C-alpha cells in the first residue's frame with residue numbers, strides 16, 4: 399500500500415463578512431488530497447483535508463517545502479505499524495524535516511492539511527466515519543454519537559443593523575440551533591451592546607450567546623466590555639485581547655465572573671502550555687479553542703489535550719475553532735465539549751452536510767467514511783477537480 403500522489407489547490411471562500419479586525423473577502427484555504435493506490439468501486443481511495451478557516455491557503459509552503467519531502471520518503475516509511483493505513487504523526491514529521499522549532503505561523507496550517515487528510519484516508523481504508531478511527535486510535539472511552547453545537551455567525555456586514563443580526567440568528571434557530579456566537583469589537587461599545595441585546599432576545603437567555611472580540615481589545619477596553627456584559631451572564635467572552643497577551647487574559651479571568659474563551663490563534667503544544675501557565679485559565683470554567691487544522695493536525699492537538707489534563711483542565715472545556723465537518727469528527731472522536739458550526743459563512747468548507755443530524759442543539763455526523771466531505775454538495779465538485 400502506498401500514497402501515489404499528493405495534490406493541493408487553494409480555494410476561495412465565499413462571503414463579504416468581517417470581524418472586528420479581519421475582512422474575509424480574500425481568504426483562501428488549502429485543500430489537500432492524498433491519493434492512495436487502494437481502490438474502491440473502481441476509484442482510488444483518496445484522503446482529503448484542509449487547513450481550517452480564518453487564515454490563508456498554504457500553497458507555497460506545501461509545494462516548495464513539504465510535498466517534496468514526502469515525495470522523497472520511502473513509501474513504506476509512511477505506513478502505520480499494523481499496515482492497515484498511514485501514520486499521521488510520521489507524515490507530519492516528514493513534512494517538518496529541517497524546520498526549526500518555534501515560529502509556527504502558517505507552517506502549522508500547512509502540516510495540518512496533510513495530517514488531517516491522512517486521517518480521512520485511514521478512515522476510508524477502514525470504511526468508517528473518521529470520528530470512530532480517531533476514537534479508536536487514542537482509546538477514547540466517550541462513546542457519544544452527537545455533541546453540543548452552536549451557530550457561529552453574527553459577523554459585521556456592509557449596512558449592518560441589529561435587525562439584520564436578529565434575522566440571521568432567527569434563521570439559525572429555524573435550522574435547529576439554539577445557541578449562537580456573535581462578533582463584537584467592530585463598533586463602539588454602545589452599538590455592540592445593542593447587538594448583544596438583540597442576540598440575547600432571540601436566544602432567550604445570555605447563557606446561549608457567546609461574544610467574540612477576535613483579539614481587538616487592549617486591557618482597558620477588554621475590562622470595559624467585561625463590566626458591560628456582566629449582567630447578561632453570557633456563555634463566554636472570546637479572545638478579548640491579543641492571543642499572545644497572556645497577562646491580559648489572566649487579568650480578565652481575575653476580574654470577570656463569566657467564562658473566557660481563547661486559543662484559536664495558538665498553533666502548538668508549547669503555546670498552549672504558556673496559556674495554561676500564564677493566562678489564568680480557570681479549571682472547569684474557561685474554554686480552550688485550539689484548532690487542529692491550524693496547529694499541525696490531530697497528533698499535536700491530542701498532545702495539547704493531554705497537557706490540558708495534566709494542568710487539571712477537562713477536555714469538555716474544549717470547543718475547537720472552525721465550524722466544519724473535520725472538526726465535528728475530531729470533537730466527537732476525542733470526547734470534547736462541543737463544536738461550532740458555520741451554517742452560512744465560509745462556504746464551501748464551512749458548516750455541515752445535509753446528512754448530519756441536528757437536534758436539540760446537538761449535532762451528529764453521518765456514517766459516510768472519513769470526514770464525509772464528499773457529502774457537502776458545494777465542496778464535492780472541488781474534490782473531484784483535485785483528483786481528476
Ligand code: MG
Nearest residue numbers: 610636637662
Ligand atoms: Mg473566535
